[in-house]
Structure formats: C-alpha cells, structure tokens
Amino acid sequence: MSSILTSDLLARIRATGARRLSLQFPEGLKRQAFPVARALRAEGYDVIISGDPCYGACDLAEDTLAFADVLVHFGHAPVEDRDGVIYEYVRYDFDPAVVEAVIPLLRETEVGLVTTIQHAHLIDDIAGVLESHGITAVIRDGAPRAPFRGQVLGCSFEAAKRTGAREVLFVGTGVFHPIGIRLATGARVVAFDPVTGTAGEVDADALLRRRFAQIEKARDAASTGIILSTKTGQARREEARRLLGLREGAFCITLREVSPDALLNLGFGCYVNTACPRLAYDDQVRFPVPVLSPPEYEIVCGVRDWDDYQIDEIR
Template sequence: MLKTQNSDIFLRLENSGAKTVALQFPEGIKREAISFAEELRKKGYIVIISGEPCWGACDLDLDILKSADVLVHYGHAPVDDTKNIIYEFLRHDIDINSLEPVLGSIKGKKIGLVTTIQHVHELERIKVFFAEKGIECIVSKGGKRTPYKGQVLGCSFEAAKNTGCNEILFVGTGVFHPLGVSLATGARVIAFDPYMKEVRIADPDRLLRQRFAKIEKARSAGSFGIILSKKSGQKREELAERLASLSDKACIISIGEVTPDALLNLGFDAYVNTACPRLAYDDQARFPRPMLSPAEFEIVCKVRDWEDYKIDEIN
C-alpha cells in the first residue's frame, strides 16, 4: 500500500456505508489502483477504477459516482466540498538535516514557509530546524482550496501571501510553484527540492518575458477561444463570460480535456484559459497557438496594463 496521510481509510469507508467504491488515481500513480482495488475486494466491496485522466482534486470523475456510492480520490487534498468523496493524499517525509544548505540563501531572520500537500506534515519539524538556527518561519492558512496551513497549489498561493513576508521558502519539486509564489507575492523566493537536495532562487523574469511575447503575438489574432472547463474544480463560468464580453472576436468553448489536437481542430487564432492556470504557463509549448491567462487577455483587450500583471489563481 502507498504511504498516505491517513491510516483510517478502511474505517472511513466502513463508516460511509458504501458497498460500491470508485477509485481515482492521478496519472503518476495510476498503476497503484490495482493493488488497492484488490484490498477492497477482499473486504467485500465492489470496486470500479476510473480510467479518466486526473491531474488534481479539481479533476474529479463525478460521472463514475453514478455507478458507485463513494469515490476515493488518491493523491490530493480537497479543493471544494463535493459530496461522497473520500480524499487520501500521499505523504513524503523529508530529511530535515538536508535543509542545511538553505541557510546560506536566507538573508533575513524571518521567512514565510510553504509547501505542497505531500510535505505539509513536515512543516512543524522544518520550523523547529530553522528556529534552532535563529530563523523564524511563518506558516499561514491558505484559502478555500488549500485546507492545510502552509499548503500551496498551482492555482492558489494564498498561504504564501498570508505570511506577509518579503522572503519565502518553498519546499517541494518543480519550478512552477516557486515562480507562482514569487509572482503572487512579489517576495524573494527560495526553492528547496527535498529529493534532489538542491537550492535555487526563483527568477520569474524569463517566464514574464515569455508571457509578454505571447501577449504581443495574440494582439493580431482574428479570433479567441475562451476555454471553459467541464472539470469539477476548474469550471469558471462567470469568468469565461466576462472575458468573452471584452471582445467581439471571442467565443466560449466548453471542453473536458484540453489537448493540442483538440485546440488545433477548433482552429482559433489564440486561446484564453479559464481552466487549470498551469495550462497557460507550464504547457504553452505544447499548444500551436498562443494560450493566454485571463489577465493577459485583459492586457490584449486594453482593460489592464502590463504593469498590473498578475498570475492566474482560482479562489
């Protein structure tokens, strides 16, 4: 079994009264669903495994609940209060002593501290580590989509903004989260990868140059497709309608899975993303036409200045 945050998953299932259980695993660990399904069948449950793509708790397979009593969603914490969902997120421990190299990058005596859901259970130990070195760590609550203190998502950086610090440490993998924290807060962001044991300073300048180029290219577009996601936690209908009202060249597209082929077949000159914010930032290279964030489309439509640029978040 995978190492999870909660050890009472079977008790919670028993208390739910469910007889048929649906399982949803994200792409990176989908193969683990087989062994978990076997455990459940031994306990007398009927099990259905979701084969749909899954990229987060915003991507629930609600259709499968038509055939099951409850959906066990693995790998993520809840982003809303959808009923009949049991969340079981994964936990990854950190070698606290590996944080030693971070000390050389910290300039002040107080820093904000944020991480992803896999490491939130380690935040107290990390605070103690730095406190012993004379550095105070501020861990703050986030928004509705981030139920754990210090937790950030690629679409929500409230926990970072709420620290009020001008220097923030992000513990986790990848470059997008620390860049997002930097753009959302304006703070100096130190990123520590607990697996590679690497320390770097987030530099959003390259990303901003890339985004500026996409905006400039989109200015000559003859048509804009406003992407309206069908996914449970990504459907921002009011936002899509407001953006479509900014230009007579814009049309709303209702879509489930946003893929390069799907957009290529639709044939718009440029697209505006109201689905997962990372589509515009992380996945732009996959798409043949410019993919703008809501704020970037507002810049194209001249209702926002470049100097008022902001990263897209879902609140």
C-alpha cells in the same frame, strides 16, 4: 494490503456504509490501482477504477458515481467539499534537518514558509529547523482550496501572500510553484527540493519573456476562444462570462481536456484559459496558437497594464 490503503482509510470507507466503490488516482499513483482494488475486493467491496487522466482534486471522476456509492480520490487534499467523495492524500516524509542546506541562501531573519500537500504535515518541524538557526518562519492559512497551513497549489499562492514576508522559502519539487509564488508575492523566493536536496533562488524573468511574446502574438488574432473547463474544480463560469464581455467576437468553448489537437481542430486564432492555470504557463510550447491567462487577456484588451502583470489563480 497496499501501502496507500491504510487502516484509517478503510475505517473511513466502512463508516460510509458503501458497498460499491470507484477509485481515482493521479498519473504518478495509477500503478497502485490494481493492488488497492484487489485489497478492497478482498474486503467485500465492488470496485471500479477510473482510468482517465487526473491531475488534481479539481478533476474528480464523478462520472464513476453512476456505478458506485462512493468515490475514493487518491493523491490530493480536497479543493472543495463534494458529497460522496473520500480524499486520501499521500504524505512524502523526509528528515526536516535536510532543510539546513538552504540556510546560507536566506537573507532575512523572518521568512514566509510554504510547501505542497505531500510535505504539509512536516511544516512545523521545518519551521523548528529554521528557528534553531535564528530564522522565524511565518506560516499562514491559504485559500479554502488549499486546506493545510502553509499549503500552496499551482492555482493558489494565497498562503505565501498572507505571510507578507519579503522572503519566502518554498519546500517542494518542481519550478512552477516557486515561480508562481515569486510573481504572486513579489518577494524574493528560495526553493528547496527535499527529494534532490537542491536549493536556489527563483527567477521568473524567463517565464515573463515567454508570456510577453504570446501576448504580442495574440494581439493579431482574428478570433478568440474563451476556454471553460467542465472539470469539477476548474469550471470558472463567472470568469469566462466576464472575459467574454471584454472584447467583441470572442466565444466561450467548453472543454474537458485542453489538448493541442482540440485547439488546432477548433481553429481559433488565440484562446484564453480559465481551466487549470498551469495549462497556459506549462504547456504553451505544445499549443498551436497563444493560450493566454485571464490577466494576460486583460492586457490584450487594454484593461490591464503590462507593469501590472499578475499570475492567474483560482479563488
């Protein structure tokens, strides 16, 4: 049996009474599709695999439910409850003692502690390591779309904000989450990557400089497209409607995949992204024109000051 098709998951599938299953995997797990599908077929199920890109539980392949009784979504915890969907997130284990490497970088005796879904099951063990060094870890629930204690997403830093701490320790990979935490909380942020063992203080200034340049460019745009995602957990209709009202001459554009080609072909002078917030921050270099976050567009429209810069989150 494939390692991510556990007996627990099989029991949850059996409990639904489904006979036809669709399977969805994020890009990093797509190579698991064949062994998992083969194992489920051997258990007597009809199986279909979603081959479309998938970056989060906000992007459910609900179209495959036309061919299946239940969708099994691998890799992420739910961002919202959906009928007919089983979520199977993947845990990444490491020895919590490796977090000791970060102790010399911490300045406070009380720190907020946050992580991503892959390590959320270890958060109390990590807190124990900090506490053995006289540091109290503050762990808080996040927003409903991040259901585990201390869990942050690239679109939700609520668990970090609720700690109220002056210093936050982020345990996880990549630079986007800790930069987002820094901007969302204003706290000093130290990031520790348990895969590489590297640790460091986070600096958001480079991102802010890049975003400032895009905001200035967008001021001269003759036309504005407000992007409204059609993905299940990214479709912010109310937000798109609110943004449309900020300035005359803007139009709402529905998109499933926000790609450079799609934006180039539409030909607008700038776009405002209400889909996954990371698109504007991570992918700007690929886009032909400025793609602003909603708070950045508010700055262009004169309803928010640059001093009140805010990272975009889905609430």
